[in-house]
Amino acid sequence: MLIEKDAYHAFMPYPAIEVENATEGPLAGLTLAVKDLFDVRGYRTGCGCPLKLAAATDAETSAPAVQRLLDAGARFVGKTHTDELAWALYGINAHFGTPVNPRAPDRIPGGSSSGSAVAVAAGLADIALGTDTGGSIRAPSSFCGIWGLRPTHGRVPLAGAMALAPSYDTAGILARDGATLLQAAGALMEPDPVPLPEIPDLLWPADMVAQLDEAPRAVLEAAFGTMPSREVEVYPEGAAAAYAAYLVTNGADARDAVLPFIRGSGMPLVRGIDGRAAAAEALDEAEIDRARATRHAFTAHLEEMLVDAVLLAPAVHAAPFALDAPVEVFDGFRHDAMRLLCVAGLAGLPQVVLPAGVVEGAPYGVSLIGPRGSDLSLIALARRLVPEPQQ
Template sequence: MLLEKDPYHAFMPYEPIPVASASDGPLSGLTLGVKDLFDVAGYRTGCGCPTRLATSPVMTRTAPAVQRLLDAGAQFVGKTHTDELAWALYGMNAHFGTPVNPAAPDRIPGGSSSGSAAAVAGGLVDIAVGSDTGGSIRAPASFCGIWGIRPTHDRIPLDGAQALAPSFDTCGLFARDGNTLLRGMEVLAGPDTAPLPNAPELLWPTEMHAQLGEAQSALCSAAFDGLTAREVSVYPDGVEAAYATYLTTNGADCAEAIVPYIRASGMPLVRGIDGRAAAAEALTPEEIATARSARAAFRVHVESVVGEGVLLAPAVHDAPFRLDAPVEVFDGFRHDAMRLLCVAGMSGLPQVVFPAGKVNGAPYGVSLIGPRGSDLSLISLAIQLTAKDMP
């Protein structure tokens, strides 16, 4: 890293190699962190995995998504920590340690883009690149009290980044405020292909809100106070059916994209990855085909419900839990969060997360989910909402 101090353990302790950026551009004056899942010329790409790091060459080419930001004037500061192979949601790496959540130091930072979220939340960088497969930008944004976006699937190139589950993988950004997030995404994503109308219909996904506790529900209501929204259903066959479809389709992708590396490398498996890899390998062709068909139907349903409107949705079900929480919390929290996160993940729609307040002393975020290709206007709408400029 190119910083003198890293009080939040957000960055990988690589030898500091300066990375060239444009001397002028729309992102001039902004500092940049990059999740160690993306290639940066002059650095190895460790993906949070000691085995991968040991065999990684020094990269000679920077991932195109990162290069866009550098070419726009963003100043590279360092590569940030990630959960191993980006296959987790808590931000706790058994090999390289856990970044500190600057907004709640006794709580998990959220993963797998934990280092990027901590670096932004702690003021070490202005923007940071993360990836989001199952929630790896949206969860840490909520947990660390910052802004983050999972963009429309396939909108931003993932060349030069380790794949996990390609039909879910996305590249997005974190920032401390909406205007900076918008500034970065204008460069990273380019113009919207389907911007929102001037006054999009606002939608209230009842089954998503029904998964919240009293305090979380109150924060969501307060964040969207004064807005008129039509109630809609985004789970055509129920929450559990959608989540089962997510688990199978995501697992099938992982079985093709990352499990072969895990087995061929002989890397030691930590708790969590071992079970997920085994479950992915155990899926049958029939199970996968059925789930992929169900996912296609889910996507059609959600896109039909959203139309040109916007879902006013919780990001996750709760604030981050304590680092010393009992094992039952570690085992269950991820599943509860993913029942909400899977909506944008399976439909491929953009979701922007922003702070709503605190639950039991820790940050909690809410979100907007919009039509495919509406990413920038979705951020703009969130900025208006948080500024209380909406009618």
């Protein structure tokens, strides 16, 4: 890493190697952290896994997403921690440690883009590149009190990055404020092919909101409740059916993308990954086909709903839990969060998360989900709907 002090354990302790960036451009003067899932020229890519790190060689080129930010003037300051193989949501890595949530040091930072979120929240980097497959930018953004974008699926190139579940994997940006997020996203992608209208239809997702307890719901209502909105139902077959389709289709992707390495390397499996790997391996083709049909119908339902419209959605169901929480919290929290996080993932839609309040003494964010290809205008809309405090 190139920064001198990392009190929050956000960065991998790689030897400091300067990475060339443009001296002018829209991101000139901003510092950039990169999740250790992406290749950065001169650095190894460890993917949060000791065996991956041991087998890695120094990258000869940077991943295209990284290079776009460098070419726009951002200055690289280091590669950030990730959950092992990016296959988790909490930000806890049994091998390399857990980054410290700057806003709630006794709570999880969220993952798998844990180091990227912590680096931004702690002021160690102005922007950070992360990935989001099942919520790996959105959850840590909410937990650390920052802005984050999961882009439209396929909008940002993922060459030079480890694949986990390709039909869900995305590369997105984290920042401390909406203006910087919009600036960085604008450097990362072309202008919106389908920008939102100036005044889109605002939708209140009743069946998503129903999953919230009183305190997080109060934060969501304080952010969006006074806005003129139309109530809708997001899950045509219920939240459980949507989540089940997500688990199967995501698992089928991971079975093909990452399980060959897991089984071929003989890597020891930490708690959590062991169960997900076993579940993915046990899938049969008929089950996968049924889940893909459910996903297709869900996507069509969302796309019809979101014509010139956005969802005023919760990002996750709760604030980050304590690092010393009992095992049943570790086992259950992910499923409750994923019933909300799977919405944008199943349909491949952009979702922007922004800070909104505090629940149980820790940050809690809210979000907007927009139509495919509306990423930049979705960030701009979020900035208009929820004005940020003056710096």
